[in-house]
Amino acid sequence: MTGHVSPDAARALIGTETGISQWHTISQKQVDQFAETTGDFQFIHLDVERAKNETPFGGTIAHGYLTLSLLSMLGAEAGSVRLENTRITINYGLDKVRFLNPVRVGARIRARFVLLSIEEKNPGQFLLKNQATVEIEGQDKPAMIAESLSLAITTPAA
Numbered sequence: 790m791t792g793h794v795s796p797d798a799a800r801a802l803i804g805t806e807t808g809i810s811q812w813h814t815i816s817q818k819q820v821d822q823f824a825e826t827t828g829d830f831q832f833i834h835l836d837v838e839r840a841k842n843e844t845p846f847g848g849t850i851a852h853g854y855l856t857l858s859l860l861s862m863l864g865a866e867a868g869s870v871r872l873e874n875t876r877i878t879i880n881y882g883l884d885k886v887r888f889l890n891p892v893r894v895g896a897r898i899r900a901r902f903v904l905l906s907i908e909e910k911n912p913g914q915f916l917l918k919n920q921a922t923v924e925i926e927g928q929d930k931p932a933m934i935a936e937s938l939s940l941a942i943t944t945p946a947a
Contacts, residue, residue: 793873796915799907807904807919808867812897812926813859815851820894823855837894846891853888856898856933860921863900864937870904872915874943881916881938890930897926905936915941 794802820834832839833850840849861880871878892898905918916938923933 793871793875795873796907796909799870799872799904799915799917802870802904803906805904806901808864808869808902810863810867810899810901812899813863814897815855815892815894817849817894820849820851820855823852823858827852827854829854846893849894850891851894853933856888856892856923857883857886857935859898859923860900860935860937863923864902864919864921864939867900867902869902869919870907870917872917872941872943874945875941876944877942879940879942881940883938884918884936886933886935888933890925890928890932892923892925892932898923898932899926900924910940913943913945915943917941 817837824830824834829852833844833846834852835849837849841847901922901924903920905920908916910916919937919939921935921937922931925932
């Protein structure tokens with residue numbers, strides 16, 4: 790949405806929505822692959838019939854950490870704030886994550902990003918904090934809200 794901006798221009802965007810991703814359907818195949826990768830084989834994610842009969846979800850749900858792991862892709866797609874002259878951007882971590890609503894397999898999700906802060910950690914290294922809200926299509930309560938941190942490493946302007 791905002792393209793490549795100076796740190797000062799980015800600071801002017803603090804508190805505003807800077808990007809929104811497209812909708813993405815969560816498939817059982819994705820959930821199965823995530824379970825295989827992480828070793829989390831809890832039946833609520835994998836056994837459709839058992840999850841339908843033994844949980845309040847009506848079927849299988851995505852792992853919370855699967856939803857969290859999609860933030861990188863959703864953020865890149867949303868085109869949120871990117872600093873000019875950035876050579877690389879590094880995932881710096883998370884300050885707060887809350888899983889508020891399970892994502893049922895077959896549901897569509899998207900993420901909204903609000904820039905919370907920007908801080909120059911070292912010369913040419915800027916820490917950006919974004920609030921990411923993962924919405925579930927057709928539901929008022931979001932799946933997840935996270936404060937995501939990224940470190941933009943820039944080169945000096947010519």
